[in-house]
Amino acid sequence: MDNASRSERSRNAALEAAIAIIARDGPGRLTLDAIARESGLSKGGVMHQFRTKEAVLKALLERQMAHFEEFSTRYMAKASETSTNPNLATQLATVREAATSPNSAALALVAAMVENPNLMALPREREMERMAAIREEAADPDLAMLRWAGAMGLLLTSLFGMSPLSKDEHQRLFARLVDDAQWGGLEQPAATRVVKSGTVPAAKAATRRKRA
Amino acid sequence: MDNASRSERSRNAALEAAIAIIARDGPGRLTLDAIARESGLSKGGVMHQFRTKEAVLKALLERQMAHFEEFSTRYMAKASETSTNPNLATQLATVREAATSPNSAALALVAAMVENPNLMALPREREMERMAAIREEAADPDLAMLRWAGAMGLLLTSLFGMSPLSKDEHQRLFARLVDDAQWGGLEQPAATRVVKSGTVPAAKAATRRKRA
DNA sequence: ATTTACAAACCGTCTGGTCGGTTTTATAGA
DNA sequence: TCTATAAAACCGACCAGACGGTTTGTAAAT
Numbered sequence: 001m002d003n004a005s006r007s008e009r010s011r012n013a014a015l016e017a018a019i020a021i022i023a024r025d026g027p028g029r030l031t032l033d034a035i036a037r038e039s040g041l042s043k044g045g046v047m048h049q050f051r052t053k054e055a056v057l058k059a060l061l062e063r064q065m066a067h068f069e070e071f072s073t074r075y076m077a078k079a080s081e082t083s084t085n086p087n088l089a090t091q092l093a094t095v096r097e098a099a100t101s102p103n104s105a106a107l108a109l110v111a112a113m114v115e116n117p118n119l120m121a122l123p124r125e126r127e128m129e130r131m132a133a134i135r136e137e138a139a140d141p142d143l144a145m146l147r148w149a150g151a152m153g154l155l156l157t158s159l160f161g162m163s164p165l166s167k168d169e170h171q172r173l174f175a176r177l178v179d180d181a182q183w184g185g186l187e188q189p190a191a192t193r194v195v196k197s198g199t200v201p202a203a204k205a206a207t208r209r210k211r212a
Numbered sequence: 213m214d215n216a217s218r219s220e221r222s223r224n225a226a227l228e229a230a231i232a233i234i235a236r237d238g239p240g241r242l243t244l245d246a247i248a249r250e251s252g253l254s255k256g257g258v259m260h261q262f263r264t265k266e267a268v269l270k271a272l273l274e275r276q277m278a279h280f281e282e283f284s285t286r287y288m289a290k291a292s293e294t295s296t297n298p299n300l301a302t303q304l305a306t307v308r309e310a311a312t313s314p315n316s317a318a319l320a321l322v323a324a325m326v327e328n329p330n331l332m333a334l335p336r337e338r339e340m341e342r343m344a345a346i347r348e349e350a351a352d353p354d355l356a357m358l359r360w361a362g363a364m365g366l367l368l369t370s371l372f373g374m375s376p377l378s379k380d381e382h383q384r385l386f387a388r389l390v391d392d393a394q395w396g397g398l399e400q401p402a403a404t405r406v407v408k409s410g411t412v413p414a415a416k417a418a419t420r421r422k423r424a
Numbered sequence: 425a426t427t428t429a430c431a432a433a434c435c436g437t438c439t440g441g442t443c444g445g446t447t448t449t450a451t452a453g454a
Numbered sequence: 455t456c457t458a459t460a461a462a463a464c465c466g467a468c469c470a471g472a473c474g475g476t477t478t479g480t481a482a483a484t
Contacts, residue, residue, distance in 0.1 A: 150359075165357070
């Protein structure tokens, strides 16, 4: 087999093994020996492809980022034609994808943080660009960011096994976050708050329901 | 010094040290030796108070939970008199508290997850009760959960150093999440979706702004 | 006098990383 | 095309230190 592809095959096997370990045993159990065992490579082989453990984490992080980057750009292509806020739509869809993808992908992130918190700088900077784009296109930037935060909340809580929500609820909530039509009523253009005439039906409903 | 208080002082010192380590060096660096060093105790002393490392994590978790429990009940006492959805208000305030508290408190959670993911069961169950209460009192339960998810998103992203938001934005977004008045416009009582008449001003604004 | 809180040396295992050697592929000259 | 040599991929034994936990000993409280 070609030398280059041999290397790539090994690197791939190692990273795949790493993900499997994290997903199965938790980030604390991710060791070089474990990767070697799981991937079928020898430890020496692993160390030949990645000089250090941090290099493994970094590669893992970059791989996952690339994966979602691709999903993102593909989605963006479609969204930019139909949506008035394609960046937000794309970001929300991507987060949902991360939350549902079978290979608990974003776990790479957790592993990275455990080992070396400042590895987070990479994804954070990427995220900031996206945030700026979302803000630019939004009629109500803060609301857009809150929708993003909601998606992240759903993703991260379920990722850490802290989510009190069922799968169904999860799906439903994501769907609502994504649907622009359901967030049209409360934009706040700068200082002028939209004060709806006297009685707000929802408030009454809430009062009515209290201690039901 | 009294024996009981001597113990408590040591336990406290150990837990305090643990938090400091996690906040400074990341959860991966939390070891028994490190705790001993940081707290001034000997390792034997630490092991006398906590028979195992997991016991330390568990105590840490319970301590943090108790702290926020107290904050929660105190806040709830006030909120239940003024708010129509005191549970949601309390929960949002508590999450904000966790996000702003100087001692990055919730890091205990991360450390626990790294070492033993199923320690998460405790906080999760507590969270589920609260979720149920929030749902009960809400006119639009899904919206309430989304506001909760938004708060969690803000908290967790900043906790992991992934937040692309500044402190100011953080504060502002939390304030908006908490303010019931800003979420009154879009409740969805069961199946009847509120379709606002033809033109939604915000949508126009968004279109206008696009590619500015 | 006994129990409790702490100290310090110690133990077996695991961890990230190194190293010398072996096999596989690439390159170059005849 | 065959062959000699270099270079890359890979192996597996090894190492020093760190890890969670135990044991033995001592001082303080009860």
